[in-house]
Amino acid sequence: xxxxxxxxxxxxYPNKAQMSKxxxxxxxxxxLYNAAISHRKxxxxxxxxxxxxxxxxxxxxxxxxxxxxxxxxxxxxLQATIKRVDLSYNRFFQGLSKKPKFKSIRDxxxxxxxxxxxxxALTEGKHGQVRLRDLGITIRMRGQAxxxxxxxxxxxxxxxxxxxxxxxxxxNVAIQETLxxxxxxxxxxxxxxxxxxxxxxxxxYDGQEFLEVENQRFARGAQKKIQSASKQLRRKKCPNHxxxxxxxxxxxxxxxxxxxxxxxxxAQRKNWQHQVTTEIASRYDIVVTEKLxxxxxxxxxxxxxxxxxxxxxxxxxxxxxxxxxxxxxxxxDVGFGSLNKLITYKIEAKGGLALFLPTLxxxxxxxxxxxxxxxxxxxxxxxxxxxxxxxxxxxEGPRDRGSVMVMYNVATNQQQGLGTSLSDCGCxxxxxxxxxxKHTGSMKQLGQKKRQKSLLGSSRSSETPTxxxxx
Numbered sequence: 203x204x205x206x207x208x209x210x211x212x213x214x215y216p217n218k219a220q221m222s223k224x225x226x227x228x229x230x231x232x233x234l235y236n237a238a239i240s241h242r243k244x245x246x247x248x249x250x251x252x253x254x255x256x257x258x259x260x261x262x263x264x265x266x267x268x269x270x271x272x273x274x275x276x277x278x279x280l281q282a283t284i285k286r287v288d289l290s291y292n293r294f295f296q297g298l299s300k301k302p303k304f305k306s307i308r309d310x311x312x313x314x315x316x317x318x319x320x321x322x323a324l325t326e327g328k329h330g331q332v333r334l335r336d337l338g339i340t341i342r343m344r345g346q347a348x349x350x351x352x353x354x355x356x357x358x359x360x361x362x363x364x365x366x367x368x369x370x371x372x373x374n375v376a377i378q379e380t381l382x383x384x385x386x387x388x389x390x391x392x393x394x395x396x397x398x399x400x401x402x403x404x405x406x407y408d409g410q411e412f413l414e415v416e417n418q419r420f421a422r423g424a425q426k427k428i429q430s431a432s433k434q435l436r437r438k439k440c441p442n443h444x445x446x447x448x449x450x451x452x453x454x455x456x457x458x459x460x461x462x463x464x465x466x467x468x469a470q471r472k473n474w475q476h477q478v479t480t481e482i483a484s485r486y487d488i489v490v491t492e493k494l495x496x497x498x499x500x501x502x503x504x505x506x507x508x509x510x511x512x513x514x515x516x517x518x519x520x521x522x523x524x525x526x527x528x529x530x531x532x533x534x535d536v537g538f539g540s541l542n543k544l545i546t547y548k549i550e551a552k553g554g555l556a557l558f559l560p561t562l563x564x565x566x567x568x569x570x571x572x573x574x575x576x577x578x579x580x581x582x583x584x585x586x587x588x589x590x591x592x593x594x595x596x597x598e599g600p601r602d603r604g605s606v607m608v609m610y611n612v613a614t615n616q617q618q619g620l621g622t623s624l625s626d627c628g629c630x631x632x633x634x635x636x637x638x639x640k641h642t643g644s645m646k647q648l649g650q651k652k653r654q655k656s657l658l659g660s661s662r663s664s665e666t667p668t669x670x671x672x673x
Contacts, residue, residue, distance in 0.1 A: 204376070204377065205351075205374050205375065205376050205377075206374075206375055206377055206547075206550060206551075207354075207372055207373070207374060207375070208347070208349065208351075208372070208373050208375050208547070209370060209371065209372050209373070210327075210345065210347040210350075210370070210371050210373060211345065211359075211368050211369070211370045211371075212325075212329075212330075212332075212343040212344060212345030212368065212369045212370075212371070213343060213344050213345060213366060213367070213368055213369075214332070214341045214342070214343050214358075214366075214367040214368060214369055215341065215342045215343065215344065216339070216341045216342075216367060219339075220339045220341055221367070223337045223338075223339055224337070224339075224358065224360070224367060225360075227275060227313065227337060227358075228307070228310065228312060228313065228358075228360055229307060230271060230272060230275060231275075231279070231280075231283050231310070231312070231313040232305060232306075232307050232310040234265075234272070234280060234283050234284070235283050235286065235287060235305060235310065236304045236305060237265075238258055238283070238284050238287040239287055239302055239303070239304060240304075241253055241258060241261075242258075242287070242291065254288075255284060255285060255287075255288040258284050258287075258288075259281055259284055262277070262280055262281070262284070274336060274337075275336050276315065276319060276320030276321075276335070276336040277319075278315060278316050278317050278319050278320060279313050279314065279315055279316075279320065279336070281316070282313065282314040282315070282316045283313060283314075285316075286314075287302065290302040306443075308362060311359050311360060311361075312357060312358040312359040312360050313357070313358055314355060314356070314357045314358075315355060315356040315357070315358075316355055317354075317355070318354070320334065320335050320336045321333060321334050321335060321356050322335070323353045323356070323371060324340070325343070325350075326350060327346065327347040327349070327350030328345075328346045328347070329343065329344050329345065329346070330343060331343060332356070332369050334358075341367075341369075343369055347373070348551070349373075349375045349377070349551060350373060350375070351373045351374045351375040351376060352373065352374045353371045353372070353373050354372050354373065354374055355371070355372045356369060356370070356371055356372075357369070357370040358370075363457075363458070363461045364465075375551075377550065377551055377552075377553060392408065392485065392486045392487050392488070393408065393409070393486060393487065393488040393489075393490065393610070393613060393614065394406050394407065394408045394413075394482065394485075394486040394488070394489055394490070394610075395407050395408075395489075395490040395491065395606045395607075395609035395610040395613065396482070396489060396490070396491045396545070396606065396609075397491070397492070397566070397602050397605040397606045397609065398491070398492075398494070398536060398538050398541060398542075399417075399536075399602050400417060400536065401417065401586070401602075402414050402415065402416060402417065402602055403415050403416060403417040403418070403536045404478060404536075404541070405602035405603060405605070405606050406482070406606060407603065407606035407607055407609075407610050408486065408610075409610060409614075412603055412606070414602075415478055417536055418470075418471075418474055420467045420470045420471050420474070421467050421471075424463055424466065424467050427463055428460065428463050428464065428467075431456065431459045431460045431463055432460055434456050434459075435453065435456040435457055435459075435460055438450055438452045438453035438456050439452070439453055440453055441453070471537055472540075475537055475540060475541055475544055476544065478541075479541065479544040479545045479548055480548065482545060483545060483548035483549050483551075483552065483554070486549075486554070487549075487552075487553075487554040487555070488549075488554055488555045488556075488557065488613070489545055489546075489549050489554070489555075489556045489557070490556075490557045490559065490609045490610060490612070490613040491542060491545075491556070491557070491558060491559070491609065492558065492559055492561045492564075492566065492609070493558040493559065493560055493561060494538050494539070494542065494561070542556075542558075557613055559609055559612060559613075564608065564609070564612055566604075566605040566606075566608040566609050566612075567580060567581070567601060567604070567605045568580045568581050569608050569617075569619060570588075570590040570592065570595060570597050570604070571597065571604055571607035571608045571611055571617070572590065572595050572596075572597040572618070573590060573592050573594070573595040573597070573618055573619075574617060574618030574619025575590060575592045575595070575619070576619070577590070577591075580601070585601065586600060586601050587599070587600055587601065588600075588601055588604050
């Protein structure tokens with residue numbers, strides 16, 4: 203048995219008195235967030251000083267003396283809000299996001315309890331209650347977790363467009379041992395390879411037969427209704443906060459209608475994804491798929507200047523920006539990223555393995571599954587049926603089926619061609635602890651920093667990565 207981390211979200215049902223306390227706590231955390239950003243900006247602008255997380259954390263006691271209402275809130279939640287600002291600046295320094303800005307109360311979702319202090323989950327994974335000790339309330343909640351364990355953190359979330367509160371728990375769940383010794387020595391009993399696409403949402407191959415799932419196109423089906431509702435929204439008096447113009451009641455009503463249609467599409471897609479991934483996870487032990495960069499795949503095409511006659515920087519084989527937009531919608535309608543995440547954690551929950559193959563090295567859509575020859579002309583997305591012209595190879599078949607056959611052969615060490623074995627292609631699994639990730643400084647790293655400071659007693663140990671100068 204080993205432990206994995208899962209996140210489960212329950213809907214909260216507070217009464218009027220409890221809701222008033224939740225709104226007040228959300229308002230105070232929002233003000234603290236903006237105060238921390240203002241502190242950093244002022245120190246750098248007027249004194250050229252870069253403020254670290256530890257400096258702002260150590261200033262919290264004095265802050266509470268000036269603002270007594272913060273004494274009622276849990277100290278760890280205030281530290282987590284300060285840490286959220288620190289994470290934002292770390293991402294900005296590393297070029298992963300834009301410079302942090304002040305947040306309106308309309309855009310501030312909630313706050314986090316990073317430890318066990320200040321709250322208690324009164325549930326065994328199905329419905330129950332959550333107790334917030336700092337606010338002195340116990341709120342009824344509804345929801346169900348497939349696997350329950352030891353809750354570690356809690357995040358209270360408010361969604362304004364729904365006017366609903368949610369409790370998001372991170373839970374340490376104990377799952378079974380894996381069915382294999384290592385990635386190079388797979389003890390597979392049932393293995394399946396999956397290729398995600400737009401024409402056919404999912405094409406799978408288990409060594410004997412193919413499984414194809416059609417793209418449901420939920421967004422395309424509701425596109426006319428959403429466009430009609432959006433047109434009605436544009437005709438209403440919209441808000442302008444800079445000019446202090448309030449939204450009309452008709453605008454608010456029309457905005458709710460648009461949000462309702464968009465939420466319905468998202469719910470339909472999520473329900474379909476759960477049905478498909480649950481069926482696959484219940485039948486197979488090992489899933490093989492490509493390592494996809496969905497964010498880069500759906501990047502908006504940049505139009506060239508009409509005056510200079512420049513071409514777009516990103517385009518499809520046809521080179522049309524409208525077709526790029528259509529392709530992006532189809533990719534997002536399937537949900538490549540969420541499908542991979544769902545199948546990964548469901549396979550891991552039963553003790554299985556998810557293998558992610560590097561697309562640039564394997565080239566599954568350009569490689570012949572029979573002889574291993576790479577055909578560059580197969581890279582054209584309009585070529586949906588592949589025929590191998592290599593000597594002594596008579597392979598022909600649909601593009602997606604050829605891709606899943608290549609991935610299956612690579613996972614079972616049967617694929618012909620150089621660099622197609624698991625050890626050569628640099629394949630990694632979902633349980634590989636050596637995967638490279640972009641760290642921006644977590645609460646775990648913060649704890650390590652504190653322990654280092656207490657052991658060494660050095661003043662230099664109090665510095666964090668945010669001690670860089672704002673550029």
